Amino acid sequence: MSERNTIAAAVEAVIPGARADLERLVRIPSIWADPAHAADTEASAAAVAELAGALNPASVRIIRADGGAPAVLAHWPAPEGQPTVLLYAHHDVQPTGGDALWTSPPFEPTERNGRLYGRGAADDKAGVMTHLAVLRAYDGRPPVGVTLFVEGEEESGSPTLPALLREHSEELAADVIVIADSANPSVDVPALTTSLRGLVDLVVEVSMLESAVHSGVYGGPLGDALTALCHTLASLHDEKGEVAVAGLRRNTGTDAATVEASEAEFRAEAGVLDGVDLLGSGTIAERIWHAPAIAVLGIDAPAVANASNVLLPRARAFVSLRLAPGEDAVAARDTLAEHLRAHVPWGAHVETAPATGIAEPFSLDARGGAYDAARRAFAEAYGNATVETGIGGSIPFIAEFARAFPGAAVLVTGVGDPASxxxxxxxxxxLPMFTTGVRAEAFLLDELRR
Structure with a gap:
């Protein structure tokens, strides 16, 4: 049996246990963003540390910084002359969005048609268990040095990650960083993610009156703040749906040419209603990966059921802006604020303020030995060539790793797919792709050893 066949057989042997432990992790509602689930997040970190500790690391412990979420750090020293690989994933998860809307309970893992359903099943407890399954396949003796770092607050924007990277820089230093928090274009096509959009947001408040007044007595000469706000928000796009904020960057990346979903596939995946137009121009990949996008995510105004015949004195909206790679996030947020102030009608007063933090866009040049090793390993495991893709979403911590360890090759991988x-x-x-993803990462460590 060839060495690669031996590794593949070892992976197959550990998959049932990895699947069971993945289900165990999914059952823990580790929603760090919700204070009610702080204890669950602590329990999740403890479970990950226990699983890592069973694989004979030189060290394993739970760390945190500035009162942040618990993270797990474990280390397997490199054999002489071999590189060290940092394996990253996160054990915290998003809120459910409403338990009653799920087909099966979000924290009770359920298999249907070859897929495991549950919050965190893909994002990112599958990433956690991919790393642990690979270490199990090597019986706790990987062919290269391995540092396992499992964060606990990625879904909250990783606010204390910079402090963790500073405080533990020597322990986290690596030649290659594998971030298992991305997705593939399909279950049988592996991808390296080479670009991500950034994210900034603002709260815009429009004011017109000192207090609410009767719409019959004063309506006509006086406008209302909600209508003024709607006019302002409508200026963010032109009639074709293109972002109409002058000065925002749009570019075409090389990865846009490698993977392109058809419009029909995109519509079906997103659940677009019949007759609804897609916004903007260019290929779908270009629009998602390399162009800005603006969305209004919330408005403070009376609910329809509570409306009364008064002119509203003020109204607020939460505006989100996705940034093309290469954009400066702070400058883009200032540009958005200037546009909103310039497009408020009728002399209404307007104030803008940042709502949350900043996520810088990110792109990398996937050239070099580590990237070539990944392409070979993934192609062998999946049976198809490895492609380069962008992501329309934002993963702020990737830029933090790149800044903290500028000499390391950053490989952004994952076991999600469009249906995740x-x-x-x-x-x-x-579940089949989970097995393939574990096999691919096991092959990658073998390639890096070579």
Whole structure:
């Protein structure tokens, strides 16, 4: 039996136990963003540390910084002359979005048609168990040095990650960083993610009156703040749905040419209603990966059931802006604020303020020995060539790793696919792809040894 066949057989042997432990982790509602689940997040970290500790690491412990979430750090020293690989994933998860909307309970892992359903089944407890399954396949003796780092607050924007990277820089230093928190374009096509959009947001508040007044007595000469706000928000796009904020970057990346979903596939995946137009121009990949996107995510205004005949004195909205790779996040947020102030009608007063933090966009040049090793390993495991893709979403911590360890090759991988519905209702993991993903990462460590 060849060496690669031996590794593949070892992976197959550990998959049943990895599947069982993945289900165990999914049952823990580790929603760090919700204070009510702080204890669950602590329990999740403890479970991950226990699983890592069973694989004979030189050290394993739970760490945190600045009162942040618990993270797990474990280390297997490198054999002489071999590189060290940092394996990253996160054990915290998104809120469910409403338990009653799920086909099966979100924290009770359930298999249907070859997929495992549950919150965190794909994002990112599958990433955690991919790393642990690979270490099991090597019987706790990987062919290269391995540092396992499992974060606990990625879904909250990783606010204390920079402090963790500073405080534990020597322990986390590596030649190659494998971030298992991305997705493939399909269950049988592996991908290296080479670009991600950034994210900034603002709260915009429009004011017109000192207090609410009767719409019959004063309506006509006086407008209302909600209508003024709607006019302002409508200026963010032109009639074709293109972002109309001047000065925002749009670019075409090389990865856009490697994978392109058809419009029909995109519509079906997103659940677009019949007759609804897609916004903007260019290929779907270009629009998602390399162009800005603006969405209004919330408005403070009376609910329809509570409306009364008064002119509203003020109204607020939460505006989200996704940024093309290469954009400066702070400058883009300032540009958005200037646009909103310039497009408020009728002399209404307007104020803008940042709502949350900043996620810088990210792109990398996937050239070099580590990237070549990944392409070979993944292609062998999946039976198809490895492609480069972008992601329309934002993963702020990747830029933090790149800044903290500028000499390391950063490989962004994962075991999600378009049907995984990350952050959505009925999140799921393809179980066959989970096995393939474990095999691919095991092959990758073998390639890096070579």
């Amino acid at each position: 519905r990350w952050h959505g209702i009925d999140e799921s993991l393809s």
